Amino acid sequence: MDILLSTLHLEDLENINLADFDDFWTKSILENELSSPTSTYLVAKQKDEILGFAGLKFLLDEAHITNIVVRKDKRNLKIGSALLEALINKAKENSTLITLEVNEQNSPAIHLYQKYNFQIVGTRKKYYNNKFDAYIMTKYFN
Ligand SMILES: CC(C)(COP(=O)(O)OP(=O)(O)OC[C@H]1O[C@@H](n2cnc3c(N)ncnc32)[C@H](O)[C@@H]1OP(=O)(O)O)[C@@H](O)C(=O)NCCC(=O)NCCS
Structure with missing residues (x-):
């Protein structure tokens, strides 16, 4: 499969129908993220078609994955x-x-x-919809 990874830009949002990806993100969250100087987003494209995207937010010496999502029909x-x-x-x-x-x-x-060798290092109780726990998963470099 011929996939090209590049930086996701605000202009790319016109070509993303979020319903094809997941139910979690809205355009305005994504716009805020893409405008933030502490965030970096990547997009996976096949020709001009957007098949997935993913983002990082940098906090001090930590990199936080904000989301990684692939189009439902391309998983x-x-x-x-x-x-x-x-x-x-x-x-x-x-x-x-x-x-x-x-x-x-x-x-x-x-x-x-x-x-990719991330370890479960903790849990946040009822983090999702006050119902499901979140695992905190971390990969240390060095
Ligand atoms: C999680 C997600 C990004 C994975 O993307 P993907 O392109 O389908 O993943 P890959 O094809 O690279 O598969 C990665 C590994 O996960 C495994 N995997 C994929 N779907 C799986 C499933 N339903 N159950 C168990 N393992 C699965 C694959 O087998 C692969 O492992 P392998 O290489 O050992 O075979 C995708 O399912 C998605 O977009 N989910 C909705 C958004 C989401 O939940 N994001 C995570 C937020 S924290």
Whole structure:
């Protein structure tokens, strides 16, 4: 599969129908994120089609994954893996760790992070809809 990774820009939002990805993000959250000087977003494209995107927010020496999402009809094709690998490489440039919260029920995502040696280092109780716990998953560099 011929996937190209590049920086996600505000102009790209016109070409994203968020309903094709997941129910979590709105355009305005994404606009804020893309305008933030402490965030970096990547997009996975096949020709001009957007198949996935992912973001990092930098806080002191930590890189936080804000989201990684692949179009519903393009999952299980290693696009998530390619995005995560690129985020890890970006984070390594100036952070000591990369971390995120993931819903304890989200086995595809947990599997993806474990594949890249993220460890479950803690839990946030009832973090999602006051119902499901979040795992805090972290990968330390060095
Ligand atoms: C999580 C997500 C980004 C993975 O993207 P993807 O492109 O389908 O992932 P990949 O094809 O790179 O697969 C990565 C690994 O996860 C595994 N995986 C994929 N779907 C799985 C599932 N339903 N259950 C268990 N493992 C799964 C794959 O087998 C692969 O492991 P392998 O290489 O050992 O076979 C995608 O499912 C998604 O967009 N989910 C909705 C958004 C989301 O929940 N994001 C995470 C927020 S923390």
